Amino acid sequence: MDARSPGLASESSAEVAPTAPDGLGWRGERGDPSLAGMFASVRTARDGSFGRKLLAFLGPGYLVAVGYMDPGNWATSLAGGSKFGYALLTIALLSNVMAIVLQSLCTRLGVGAGRDLAQACRDAFPRWVAFPLWLSAEIAITATDLAEVIGTAIGLNLLFHIPLEIGVIITALDVFLILALQAFGFRWIEAFVVAMLGVIAACFAVQIALADPDWGAVIRGFAPTTEILRNPEMLYLALGILGATVMPHNLYLHSGLVQTRGYGPSLAERREAITLANIDSAIALCLALTINASILILAGATFHRTGRTDVAELDQAHAFLAPLLGSTLAPTLFAIALLCCGLNSTITATLSGQIVMEGFLNWRIAPWLRRLVTRLIAIVPAVVVTIWAGEKATGQLLILSQVVLSLQLPFAVVPLVMFTADRTKMGPFTAPRWLTVAAALIAALIIALNAKLVFDLIVR
Template structure:
């Protein structure tokens, strides 16, 4: 006999809050002060934004700027718009249904489907963690000359860091992430000033150019940028951490929470747009202008920046931004790992055990490749990690768009007709582009 769904549209009732140790732990002022409420909701968006500026995105931005100048800025702009819509849906799911995306999948799908989705999600988080480890390792080598093998081991330390700060309070984690984002922002601001980009060419690049589609190579890189728009774990993460806010769990309170959380998310992702655009702009103003159109590797980009700009500081700031990017993304990735395991399996591990498991899964292949193949091997491993993320993406986006468009689950907060059509259109575009990118990558086409 088929199990009857509950009155709110779920197969099972949700018995445990997401991230229970920090659930509803950040106070939201009861008075009507707009700025105080906005400050209270500021933080989750920054944790999400780091996923859009992780080391895995650097290669496509560098390659796009080196080969086509400022032309692909429009692709980054469109990608950011897609991200804003999907992250809005993720935070809305968490606030309205009081479930993170993993819990929602568990409470909606049959156990076997949920188990498969969990396995796929765990693989994607390990792949994402792998990309962040590689970025941090490359940065440590560039900054301090630390051998890659030792660099891999050093990245384990952040497991202890995030555990320490989470026990201190969730606001501490958000503060660490904000500080690292500020570091990245300062570094790239210096790089942009030093590279002296052409202002009007930058503005022109934000407007979509038909040449992007006509040229097969620019189209391929554009697919790479668009295809990596949304990190799957970010959707699980956002739907969870927004519940750390202590807003009234009433229709009015949820409406208020969605409003301020969306502002936080939109502003934070706009900052991510600036940083991603900055990478492409710097690449266009230096490598493309100097004729180094084949630059697509992070290490090569670092080597060429110093002689082109004539300042050793440019290389230091580049590596420092890479290190901050890698560590930032790792902090949020390991946190997402806890959310996914607890959400899908409805069990709780001690946080340090869960994060150590995630880190070991990523460290083992990184260590083997760094010992046998060195720098070039880690670059290939970075590409493989992005392919895995592409495969997983549709398994996160489709349930999210489906749930938030279900009036039985969302009630008065269900997606309106325009948002529903836009969300499905974005989903179809991203999924098709990821499949196209995956197909061509596996065939060795560029």
């Protein structure tokens, strides 16, 4: 299927395809590119103003940003805001800074080495190392999909009163949305995602205006506090937010998505492509921070302020918004935004799953089949929990899925830092020392926090 966007990619892929540096320290050929049908399908501007060039690169960052505000993040942010007010805003900010740094390494790997993270792992590591890394990535994608299944089903329930068990099964049909968008080209996928993000942002803007938070307390919430480390419950939620913000599958996703752009093969063109792609992701991640902070602020301004410190369920939040804000519009907007988040997340989960499977295993199956497999893996536990424990357990399952993501992060972050710091692999696109140091500190912090979380869970 030709996935190129009409009017954007009139040149052949061979003329505009990203090319990996030759003679570098990879063990073998890259093999077939990620997302082969969309590889180099979006034509970029070789000449003209900086704004015109940037416009061609805007898009992948927003697909990556979707992973930073998926339904799983809603549960952790709602729980954190209702329990601790605005205190965890500092974690949302820290997570966003980490995300910008790590995603910049993804663009460097994808453009500079011409490989996505999965391909790089397969090429650089022996099979006994690459296989566990693939398994870890699949677990992360399954945890992501689990959050999307539950979040989308809850959105359908809140808006249309569809039972959760039925809503969970309906989510398997979203594969047809992906297929329809792919038929028109990659730019249509990006346009759909951006449109959904606009709806989500508008919904939260209205809800925040209705909640009228204490903006002085909100600003103070962005300041770091050691209480997060001293309070195991706060740390647990903080790690949940971290896992929902810096997501393992996004590192694989971004390193593949940047290769949908048809930048030229020269060093100058690839350096410019890295710069433009980094600007794209930074803008998109700032939007993600705004939405994530809005969820937490809304919970703090409504639930925490009125003494409801135990709100962790999405349907709970929906039910409480109307009486607390005095408007029936607020819960409807909340449900619409949640459903849009679920729909958006289905796209990014499909693409990241495809990149991981193709990159690690060099095994290509139809995207619709890949989507059904991952979705069915997520549907089974979601249906079991919903039927066995009822709606009350879905929020806890969402939070748990985000902690699982956080625990999987080092297995994606460490190889990414290693590859982009290796001059034999990256050549002139090797990450600057300051960037490598910053990314290594982020990786160390994530591993240390995860170790403390596991210790606290064991000794409880």
